[in-house]
Every structure is written in C-alpha cells, then in structure tokens.
Amino acid sequence: MAVRLCDVASLLRSGSWAPEPWTGQVIAAMETQLSNGPTCNNTSNGPSTISNNCSSPVESGSIEDSKTNLIVNYLPQNMTQEELKSLFGSIGEIESCKLVRDKITGQSLGYGFVNYVDPKDAEKAINTLNGLRLQTKTIKVSYARPSSASIRDANLYVSGLPKTMTQKELEQLFSQYGRIITSRILVDQVTGVSRGVGFIRFDRRVEAEEAIKGLNCQKPPGATEPITVKFANNPSQKTSQALLSQLYQSPNRRYPGPLAQQAQRFRLDNLLNMAYGVKSRFSPMAIEGVTSLAGINIPxxxxxxxxxxxxxxxxxxxxxxxxxxFGPFGAVTNVKVIRDFNTNKCKGFGFVTMTNYDEAAVAIASLNGYRLGDRVLQVSFKTNKTHKA
DNA sequence: TTATATT
Structure with missing residues (x-):
C-alpha cells in the first residue's frame, strides 16, 4: 500500500501548507457543477505559517526528533478517530492514532496525532495529505514536536493592527522574538477586510512572553496606533456556561452553511423525498426519517x-x-480501491462510505460523470447486482 | 478573541 501511493504522492506533492493546485482544480470543478456546493466559502480556515512549515526538526535542544509522529490540525469537527485512522492508514501502517478531545464534553478539539511505524510513511503522509480538503476544512499535516510544557500556551492574541497589515508583515514583526508556528489575521467574512485582529503561535511560551514584552503597546513601523499583544484565551479554559451550551448543541447541527447551500439542500430534500420518501437530517423529520430506514433495503x-x-x-x-x-462533500468513514491480487493495480472501481445520506447524495450527484484525467467516472450508491438468488 | 497546535 505504501508503494502504490508513490505515484500519486508526486502528483499531489505540495511540500507546503497550501493546498496543492491539483486539489484546487477538483474543487473548482465541483463548485462549478454545484454552484453552491458543500465546499463552503468561509475563509476562516486559513491559518498558516509563511516563514516555515515546521516540518524540520527543532534546531537545538531537541533530543527525540520523532520522524514517525505527526500532528494533524484543522480537522473537521465531526471527524472521528476511526476516520482519522482510516485516512492516514491509507498511506501505511499506523503504530498509533489519537484524536484529541475535550476532557469534559468529549468533543473533538480539531486536531490529532498519527504515529507511523515507518518514518517514510510519515513523510509520505505530509506530502500527500497536507492541504487535503475535508468538508469546510483544509487539514494541516506536520511533524509533531516533542511534547513539552515549554511549547504549551504559546498562542498570542494581537489587536489594534493596522488594517493594511498583511499576514507576512505580521510575521515579520513577531519573528524577531522566536519561531512562529502559525499566524492568522481575522478578516470580515463579507468584505474580506482585516479586522485588525490576529493570532501568533510561537514555538515556545518564553518566546511569546518576550513578544508581549517587546510589542504590547508599541506602534508597528508606520502605524499610528499601538497594538495590544497578550496571551490568547485558552480554549480548554471555558466557562461552565460555555461548556453547558456546547453540551446542549445538537450533534446534527453541523456547518449550517450559507443560504445558497441551504437552498441546495432544500432542493435535494425534495428530490430525496420523491425518490425514497426520506427527509435529510436538515429537515425536522431528519432523525425519525433516517431511523425509520433501518432494516429497509435502500441502495x-x-x-x-x-x-x-x-x-x-x-x-x-x-x-x-x-x-x-469525496472528502469535501462531508463525513467519509472509509474508502477502498479494489485491486488485482497479483498486479496490485486498481481493477477500475472502488467504494466510498459516507455517514450522511444527503452528503452522499450530493457527492454522487456532483461526481457522477465527473472527468478524472481521461476517464469519466460513474458514481452511484452501491447496489447488490451481483447477488445470486 | 478564531474553532480548537502537544497526546
């Protein structure tokens, strides 16, 4: 399995945090077909590091530079540990895999760790899966730094930034205090204009402390107003109120999406209803409707x-x-390419398992007839055609 | 003051 990915690895190779052009092509095509498909337009998923991709070992003081252990960031909220394992297991043998969850609510914290047996597979995973789009997210795959108290709580909240300041300029300003792991400038969702607020995550807490000392209440070069630099709120230190509201959130309420997307789902609802007498989970009948399908032979x-x-x-x-x-369309639990036992080449077909009916239906509607290379794909719900009576 | 970067 490891060997098979090599070809595509080079195809998809990006080396950096940015999604590879090839993916963009697929996404663009899908968005064209869908008009307002499940690939959400929100830009909130763009934290990145300009100066480095933190895939190189820490220069000094690092004892155990693991070349097998990866940290995976920006995972979709609803992605499970099993899905994580399935995705990364398609690269090579996994020694261990952990999705980090909130201790109290059990909810995913949006990141996890994957430890491979073979360092080559870890490298391959970075090359092939970093930048992969899953639902509304673009995942980031990089080597995990050795776990240490010194790298925790190194995230800074910065406000009062000049609206014209770019992410690159922000990093330039802060990089004098240490190695930046990630940075982000928040922008208005509608206009895309900077809100003058950003985040900087340093490699180590001491670096963040120095940056506060050096930059808080200081005017950046050319700026007319001083900026505020302080430690970002730690998401694990939520108020009991916030925890409560989180607990009571419906697990079905994921990515409500823009209006156009809901309209799309509404139309889809009607189609599904006509075809199967089902409502999607976005309608009031969702739970009941899907539950009632248990035991009924639906394709x-x-x-x-x-x-x-x-x-x-x-x-x-x-x-x-x-x-x-399929990842961009929703929760994918498993994928499988069927191969010839002897040649190990794909026999021309495969299977994808998706959790939610409507997401699967949109994926099928969008990808059936999709041109992949010089081939036109046929995509449908699996049937039992070969079943012998 | 973002969905969530150290198990």
Whole structure:
C-alpha cells in the first residue's frame, strides 16, 4: 500500500501548507457543477505559517526528533478517530492514532496525532495529505514536536493592527522574538477586510512572553496606533456556561452553511423525498426519517453508512484520490480501491462510505460523470447486482 | 478573541 501511493504522492506533492493546485482544480470543478456546493466559502480556515512549515526538526535542544509522529490540525469537527485512522492508514501502517478531545464534553478539539511505524510513511503522509480538503476544512499535516510544557500556551492574541497589515508583515514583526508556528489575521467574512485582529503561535511560551514584552503597546513601523499583544484565551479554559451550551448543541447541527447551500439542500430534500420518501437530517423529520430506514433495503445503505460505488478509476488510482474527491462533500468513514491480487493495480472501481445520506447524495450527484484525467467516472450508491438468488 | 497546535 505504501508503494502504490508513490505515484500519486508526486502528483499531489505540495511540500507546503497550501493546498496543492491539483486539489484546487477538483474543487473548482465541483463548485462549478454545484454552484453552491458543500465546499463552503468561509475563509476562516486559513491559518498558516509563511516563514516555515515546521516540518524540520527543532534546531537545538531537541533530543527525540520523532520522524514517525505527526500532528494533524484543522480537522473537521465531526471527524472521528476511526476516520482519522482510516485516512492516514491509507498511506501505511499506523503504530498509533489519537484524536484529541475535550476532557469534559468529549468533543473533538480539531486536531490529532498519527504515529507511523515507518518514518517514510510519515513523510509520505505530509506530502500527500497536507492541504487535503475535508468538508469546510483544509487539514494541516506536520511533524509533531516533542511534547513539552515549554511549547504549551504559546498562542498570542494581537489587536489594534493596522488594517493594511498583511499576514507576512505580521510575521515579520513577531519573528524577531522566536519561531512562529502559525499566524492568522481575522478578516470580515463579507468584505474580506482585516479586522485588525490576529493570532501568533510561537514555538515556545518564553518566546511569546518576550513578544508581549517587546510589542504590547508599541506602534508597528508606520502605524499610528499601538497594538495590544497578550496571551490568547485558552480554549480548554471555558466557562461552565460555555461548556453547558456546547453540551446542549445538537450533534446534527453541523456547518449550517450559507443560504445558497441551504437552498441546495432544500432542493435535494425534495428530490430525496420523491425518490425514497426520506427527509435529510436538515429537515425536522431528519432523525425519525433516517431511523425509520433501518432494516429497509435502500441502495448503498450498510448500517454503518452509505456505500458508494465508484467506477472507471484508472489502474494507478489509490485511496488518496477517493479521499480527495469525496472528502469535501462531508463525513467519509472509509474508502477502498479494489485491486488485482497479483498486479496490485486498481481493477477500475472502488467504494466510498459516507455517514450522511444527503452528503452522499450530493457527492454522487456532483461526481457522477465527473472527468478524472481521461476517464469519466460513474458514481452511484452501491447496489447488490451481483447477488445470486 | 478564531474553532480548537502537544497526546
């Protein structure tokens, strides 16, 4: 499995945090087809590091530079540890895998760790999966730094920034105090204009402390007003109120999306209703409707999710291509490329399992007939055609 | 003062 990914690894290789151009192509195509598809337009998922991608070992003082242990950031909220394992397991053998969750609520904190057996697979995972789009997120895959108290609580909140200041300029301002792990400038969701607020995460807390000393209440070069620099609120230190409201949030309420997207779902609802007599989970009937399907023979429904049949894949197709294509549409629990036992080449088809019916339906509607390379894919719910009576 | 960067 490790070897098979090599070809695509080079295809998808990005080396940096930015999504690779190839992915962009697929996404662009899907957005065109969908008009306002599940690939949400929100730009809140763009924290990045300009100066480095933190994939190189820490220069000094680092004892155990693990070349097998990865940290995965910006995971979709609803992604489970099993899905994480499934995704990264498609690269190579995993020694351990952990999705970090809130101790009290059990909710995903949006990041996790994947430790491979083979360092080569870890490197391959960075090259192939960093920048992968999953639902509204663009995941980041990088080497985990050795765990240490010194790297915790190193995130700074910066306000009062000149509206014209770019992320690069922000990093330039702060980089004199240490190694920046990630940075972000918040922008108005509508206009895209800077809100004058940003975040800087340093490698170590001491660096963050020095930056506060040096930059808080100081005017950046050319600025007319001083900026405020302080430690960012730690998400793990929530008020009991916030925790409560989090607990009472419906688990079905994920990514409500823009109006256009809801309109799309509404139309889809009607289609589904006509075809199967089902309502999606976005309608009041959601839970009841889906539950009532248990035991009824609906195409592709396997109890653990909705199995999708993907036909006309190229011989060198691999799992990563299926993640790439289906991941943006919603929760994908599993992907599988069917290969010839002897040649190890794809036999032209594969399967994808998605948790939610409507997301699977949108994926099918969008990807059926999709041109991948010189092939036109056929995508549908899996049927039991081959079943012998 | 963001969805969530150290198990």
């Amino acid at each position: 592709g429904h396997a109890g653990t999710g909705w199995c999708i049949f993907v036909y006309n894949l190229a011989p060198d197709a691999d799992e990563s291509i299926l993640w790439q294509m």
